[in-house]
Amino acid sequence: KVALGSLGKSRAKFISAEEKTGVTFDDFAGQDYIKRELQEIVGILKNEEEYQDRGIYCPKGVLLHGPPGTGKTLLAKAIAGEAGLPFFAANGTDFVEMFVGVAASRVKDLFSSARSFAPSIIFIDEIDAIGSKRGGPDIGGGGAEREQGLLQILTEMDGFKESTSQVLVIGATNRLDILDPALLRKGRFDKIVRVGLPSKDGRFAILKVHARNKFFRSEEEKTTLLQEIAEHAEDFTGAELQNILNEAGILTARKDKDYIGREELLEALKRQKGTFETGQEDSTEVPEELKLRLAYREAAVAVLACYFPDPYRPFTETNINSIRSQPNLQYVETPGRVFKKKEDYVNSIVRACAPRVIEEEMFGIDNMSWISAKATLEASRFAEFLILQTGMTALGKAYYRYQNDLVPNLASKLEALRDEYMRFSVEKCSFVLSENLSAVESITDILLDKGEIKADEIWKIFKSSSRLSLPPVRP
Numbered sequence: 001k002v003a004l005g006s007l008g009k010s011r012a013k014f015i016s017a018e019e020k021t022g023v024t025f026d027d028f029a030g031q032d033y034i035k036r037e038l039q040e041i042v043g044i045l046k047n048e049e050e051y052q053d054r055g056i057y058c059p060k061g062v063l064l065h066g067p068p069g070t071g072k073t074l075l076a077k078a079i080a081g082e083a084g085l086p087f088f089a090a091n092g093t094d095f096v097e098m099f100v101g102v103a104a105s106r107v108k109d110l111f112s113s114a115r116s117f118a119p120s121i122i123f124i125d126e127i128d129a130i131g132s133k134r135g136g137p138d139i140g141g142g143g144a145e146r147e148q149g150l151l152q153i154l155t156e157m158d159g160f161k162e163s164t165s166q167v168l169v170i171g172a173t174n175r176l177d178i179l180d181p182a183l184l185r186k187g188r189f190d191k192i193v194r195v196g197l198p199s200k201d202g203r204f205a206i207l208k209v210h211a212r213n214k215f216f217r218s219e220e221e222k223t224t225l226l227q228e229i230a231e232h233a234e235d236f237t238g239a240e241l242q243n244i245l246n247e248a249g250i251l252t253a254r255k256d257k258d259y260i261g262r263e264e265l266l267e268a269l270k271r272q273k274g275t276f277e278t279g280q281e282d283s284t285e286v287p288e289e290l291k292l293r294l295a296y297r298e299a300a301v302a303v304l305a306c307y308f309p310d311p312y313r314p315f316t317e318t319n320i321n322s323i324r325s326q327p328n329l330q331y332v333e334t335p336g337r338v339f340k341k342k343e344d345y346v347n348s349i350v351r352a353c354a355p356r357v358i359e360e361e362m363f364g365i366d367n368m369s370w371i372s373a374k375a376t377l378e379a380s381r382f383a384e385f386l387i388l389q390t391g392m393t394a395l396g397k398a399y400y401r402y403q404n405d406l407v408p409n410l411a412s413k414l415e416a417l418r419d420e421y422m423r424f425s426v427e428k429c430s431f432v433l434s435e436n437l438s439a440v441e442s443i444t445d446i447l448l449d450k451g452e453i454k455a456d457e458i459w460k461i462f463k464s465s466s467r468l469s470l471p472p473v474r475p
């Protein structure tokens, strides 16, 4: 993602803008009819005579709906890429998790940014977060806020006419059923395209796209292998198929092999299938497919522990020999010797994010597992503690035992603050991990090889890998 620096103007953080997405319809495989349908829109956007002559206008809105990971974002980027237009993206959830009054103004920001670079594309992912039916049950609160945002979208879409500033709005959702009907009316999202799970042939085509930059022994072997995987990957999304190839690539590199073989692909397929099925905790048997994920988790947690050392709670060792929802890193507890400052509370949120950040980095956002979910829970709890019970944040100077003690106004303030702390922590954690990625890799290798690693070895690796980087900057 590149902020539109090249197009000038500083831009609100929630909008991700790209001058050129660089994505084309060739990047999307399977379901060719979708491409044919969208190709027409690209033609109109590019002002091709054929369409002008026939008096065909571009729709104002296209709604892509289907399960997560099926390539909706990819298609939106491909439309922009093929038409050569700048791409402005936001997520529906970014409009509602905010202070009161912000949703509508963010919608305005998004549209005015896009308009000033028209012709251009707006993409709103998870549009259901802001565009759900009005007057329905108010799940999670913020109903009035959402309604303001939705009304603003409708106003903006009704505002622009075919002639002058052409802005195409693409929405994506996996909950078509809960969208407010007003959004689907003529002149708004009047083109609805379903993006479903790929068929067997579609899966093969998707695998081929993602095998483009991978090495196989021969073209024939590649075809045979990918066909076999396609056959056995029923109900897999494009994102999951992509991950199979990535994981097979990682396995191949770990074995120091030059080509991806059948063994690696089948192993990756097995891992992908097993990812979400292993919900058990504290079990002693660790299935093969989980070891890599656990090793990365432990390595990331260890690196963060080195980066934010706690003199009163040194760590001793870690391992990947059991499955627990908490990381396995062991500490020496020194009772009565705690001296925490605000920054230590913040750092503990950052540290708790490590399993999530590394999993997203290594396996992709669509292939995160319960490991990430547990880390998110832990980090959110720390954030809540800091906000509610210490009186050290913008929430106020009082102590609240429970979230339910808050009046609605404070509750939305809590939500916004928690969101802010979580964003900051994920960003900070991802900065620390990317600075020390070679240490993460080395610790992971040792864990996979020996099953465990002691503190002195962890410190040695951390120090030698971070020798060249700057001293840690405290947030």
Ligand code: ADP
Pocket: 027, 028, 029, 030, 067, 068, 069, 070, 071, 072, 073, 074, 075, 172, 206, 209, 237, 238, 239, 240, 242, 366
């Ligand atoms: P969605 O927006 O529907 O959740 P994404 O577009 O984010 O899905 O898909 C995630 C990734 O999965 C894409 O960037 C792409 O690499 C891969 N992918 C998904 N579907 C396809 C497809 N049909 N062809 C090729 N790659 C795909």
